[in-house]
Amino acid sequence: MLKKTLVTVAALALGAGTAFAHVSLQLKEAPVGSTYRAIFQVPHGCEGKPTNTVRVQIPEGVIAVKSQPKAGWKLDKIKGPYAKSYDYYGTPTSEGVKEVVWSGGALADDEYDEFVLRVYLTKDLKAGETLYFPVVQECPDGMAERWIEIPAKGQSADDLELPAPGVTLIEAVAGH
Amino acid sequence: MLAWNRSLGRSGILALLAGLLWCCLAGMAMAHASLTGAVPPDGAVMGAPPKTLSLSFSEPVSPLVLKLIRPDGQATALDDFILRDTTLDITTPDGLGAGTHVLTWRVVSEDGHPVAGSTIFSIGAPSKGPQAEGAPIDWPLRSALWLARIAMYVGLFFGIGGVFVTRWLTPGETPRLARAATLLGLVATALSLGLQGLDALGAPLAALFDPAVWKAGFATSFGATVVVLSAGFCLAVAAARSGSAALGRAASLMALLAGSGALALSGHASAAAPQWLTRPAVFVHAITIAIWIGALLPLAAALRGDPDVGRQALGRFFRLIPLCVALLVLAGLLLAAIQVRDPAALLSTAYGKVLLAKGALLAVLFGVVALNRWILTGPAAEGDCKAVRRLRKSIAVEILIVVAVLAAASAWRFTPPPRALAVTAAQPASVHIHADKAMAQVAITPGHAGPVAISAVVLSPDFSPLAAKDVTFVLSNAQAGIEPMRRKAALQADGTWLASDVVVPLAGQWQLRIDILISDFELLRLQDAITLRP
Numbered sequence: 001m002l003k004k005t006l007v008t009v010a011a012l013a014l015g016a017g018t019a020f021a022h023v024s025l026q027l028k029e030a031p032v033g034s035t036y037r038a039i040f041q042v043p044h045g046c047e048g049k050p051t052n053t054v055r056v057q058i059p060e061g062v063i064a065v066k067s068q069p070k071a072g073w074k075l076d077k078i079k080g081p082y083a084k085s086y087d088y089y090g091t092p093t094s095e096g097v098k099e100v101v102w103s104g105g106a107l108a109d110d111e112y113d114e115f116v117l118r119v120y121l122t123k124d125l126k127a128g129e130t131l132y133f134p135v136v137q138e139c140p141d142g143m144a145e146r147w148i149e150i151p152a153k154g155q156s157a158d159d160l161e162l163p164a165p166g167v168t169l170i171e172a173v174a175g176h
Numbered sequence: 177m178l179a180w181n182r183s184l185g186r187s188g189i190l191a192l193l194a195g196l197l198w199c200c201l202a203g204m205a206m207a208h209a210s211l212t213g214a215v216p217p218d219g220a221v222m223g224a225p226p227k228t229l230s231l232s233f234s235e236p237v238s239p240l241v242l243k244l245i246r247p248d249g250q251a252t253a254l255d256d257f258i259l260r261d262t263t264l265d266i267t268t269p270d271g272l273g274a275g276t277h278v279l280t281w282r283v284v285s286e287d288g289h290p291v292a293g294s295t296i297f298s299i300g301a302p303s304k305g306p307q308a309e310g311a312p313i314d315w316p317l318r319s320a321l322w323l324a325r326i327a328m329y330v331g332l333f334f335g336i337g338g339v340f341v342t343r344w345l346t347p348g349e350t351p352r353l354a355r356a357a358t359l360l361g362l363v364a365t366a367l368s369l370g371l372q373g374l375d376a377l378g379a380p381l382a383a384l385f386d387p388a389v390w391k392a393g394f395a396t397s398f399g400a401t402v403v404v405l406s407a408g409f410c411l412a413v414a415a416a417r418s419g420s421a422a423l424g425r426a427a428s429l430m431a432l433l434a435g436s437g438a439l440a441l442s443g444h445a446s447a448a449a450p451q452w453l454t455r456p457a458v459f460v461h462a463i464t465i466a467i468w469i470g471a472l473l474p475l476a477a478a479l480r481g482d483p484d485v486g487r488q489a490l491g492r493f494f495r496l497i498p499l500c501v502a503l504l505v506l507a508g509l510l511l512a513a514i515q516v517r518d519p520a521a522l523l524s525t526a527y528g529k530v531l532l533a534k535g536a537l538l539a540v541l542f543g544v545v546a547l548n549r550w551i552l553t554g555p556a557a558e559g560d561c562k563a564v565r566r567l568r569k570s571i572a573v574e575i576l577i578v579v580a581v582l583a584a585a586s587a588w589r590f591t592p593p594p595r596a597l598a599v600t601a602a603q604p605a606s607v608h609i610h611a612d613k614a615m616a617q618v619a620i621t622p623g624h625a626g627p628v629a630i631s632a633v634v635l636s637p638d639f640s641p642l643a644a645k646d647v648t649f650v651l652s653n654a655q656a657g658i659e660p661m662r663r664k665a666a667l668q669a670d671g672t673w674l675a676s677d678v679v680v681p682l683a684g685q686w687q688l689r690i691d692i693l694i695s696d697f698e699l700l701r702l703q704d705a706i707t708l709r710p
Contacts, residue, residue, distance in 0.1 A: 048212040
């Protein structure tokens with residue numbers, strides 16, 4: 001029992017330094033109808049292998065995507081039409097970035113990095129819901145970690161093996 | 177005592193700290209440690225028990241459950257472990273035997289979110305799983321079925337065969353014993369229908385007078401055999417009584433053809449593939465036995481009567497019989513080869529043992545026949561009274577051995593041939609899993625514990641093929657405490673997904689999950705239970 005406790009403590013103490021084990025968003029809450037800095041935290045590679053590519057799928061209702069370049073990584077923006085037209089400060093917008101890809105890098109399994117997007121969360125998104133950004137980490141030899149599961153109704157992200165990182169949407173800030 | 181208290185106090189503070197840390201972290205993250213390596217590697221087959229067991233994770237973990245499940249299904253808790261950075265080193269428990277072991281784990285990492293999995297390794301060779309115990313045997317019914325089967329054979333070979341031989345080969349009346357055998361065969365055949373029905377329904381002997389039992393017996397493939405064989409017996413009775421030689425000959429020939437054909441309509445041998453070969457082989461086997469065995473009673477009768485007539489009959493018998501016996505042996509060997517397949521099955525299966533016993537009896541029989549042919553027939557044909565008497569005695573011995581051979585062959589009624597056993601053992605376990613977005617037809621082949629292949633066809637709900645990027649099978653067994661084991665499938669040329677390197681360590685009900693990656697960002701999970709035989 002004592003041993004188990006000590007091991008738990010050790011695990012937790014060490015864990016505190018290494019942050020999160022799967023890809024997550026640093027900022028957990030954001031109001032709709034505003035700009036959001038989506039900071040993806042990537043804590044490890046694929047079963048010991050380094051991460052070479054990070055792909056983020058942009059969900060519907062998220063527009064005006066601007067990705068932050070990273071030294072040593074090639075940045076690609078895959079564009080396409082949205083499911084509908086969204087209002088961006090009075091301008092209807094019907095197409096834009098659907099996927100962002102950082103590739104050609106090497107993030108070792110025991111290293112940590114962040115990948116940043118600046119996006120606009122349209123008012124078509126519902127406050128109170130969670131918005132998910134599916135992320136795929138690609139590693140050498142065709143290995144990949146896919147954080148792409150979105151909880152079904154009645155499920156929580158904790159029930160999932162490979163939960164997509166999410167942000168809780170809150171009411172639009174008054175006066176905006 | 178003081179030291180213990182102090183250490184207890186310290187551990188209490190540490191536990192509190194751990195709890196605080198846990199609370200902070202749990203609010204911030206949902207972490208999943210992932211397994212990065214195992215010793216022995218997942219699926220390994222090794223000559224000797226491993227010296228150490230270890231599990232490496234992507235981050236430090238604390239085990240909640242660490243168990244080793246042995247080949248007999250017994251779980252051993254692994255309490256002696258140490259965490260070195262991100263690797264758990266576990267002391268191997270003593271006394272690991274041969275077979276497949278499952279190292280099953282559930283660990284918690286920094287956020288208190290448990291992650292679980294299993295890795296397996298085999299010592300010597302993967303376990304095949306224990307043999308299943310069959311249903312209890314209803315011995316009275318089994319004995320009745322066996323005796324009826326013997327009586328049926330006696331009726332066919334001594335009765336119908338005897339009538340045929342007296343009508344075509346030897347002069348005089350049909351021997352009384354052959355007539356009795358015909359009637360015995362007719363009664364036994366009719367009775368067999370009811371017994372077969374009891375066996376099919378699993379009913380006891382007492383239920384013999386229930387009409388449903390007879391209907392059930394008739395519905396089996398044996399029903400056709402009973403009808404045709406009964407017709408054969410009736411024809412043989414008519415042939416034996418007929419005053420007209422021509423009518424008698426025609427009826428006895430038809431009886432012989434019907435009787436031999438009836439055996440080819442049902443039974444293990446007739447059911448074997450290829451049927452174009454096995455059914456004619458059964459027919460040839462039966463008809464040649466009928467002629468050879470059928471000749472024994474008339475021959476004994478002829479030898480008892482007029483010496484000249486007996487001598488003539490003996491001569492005809494020995495011209496015809498070698499051809500008969502050659503065909504008989506040829507057809508018999510062919511059927512045995514198809515049924516047994518692997519010579520090792522001769523000793524390992526009940527069917528093989530019966531075949532060996534039958535072969536031994538036949539060897540004795542052929543010895544007696546040879547004795548007749550080369551030592552006694554010559555003097556008997558020349559009219560040596562002593563030789564004739566000895567020949568008759570030897571024919572009586574032959575008849576007794578033949579009955580023993582028939583008794584052995586009747587025992588096959590209860591022993592599935594190795595061919596059928598192999599087919600049963602290879603039978604896959606399968607399950608159809610249906611969900612909103614996809615469905616899968618999954619088969620585990622063979623459907624028993626041990627090394628298996630898992631294959632799946634994944635379809636859209638409208639039955640069109642579903643283009644998947646990746647398919648992974650995940651097996652777990654909550655009852656046995658085995659956490660999920662993952663096996664990646666490879667796409668085959670025919671469109672099925674196959675994982676062939678899987679060892680299922682235990683029989684029973686497993687949870688099977690199929691993770692279907694539709695695109696880089698879309699994953700479907702289908703899940704259902706599947707039962708594997710021991």
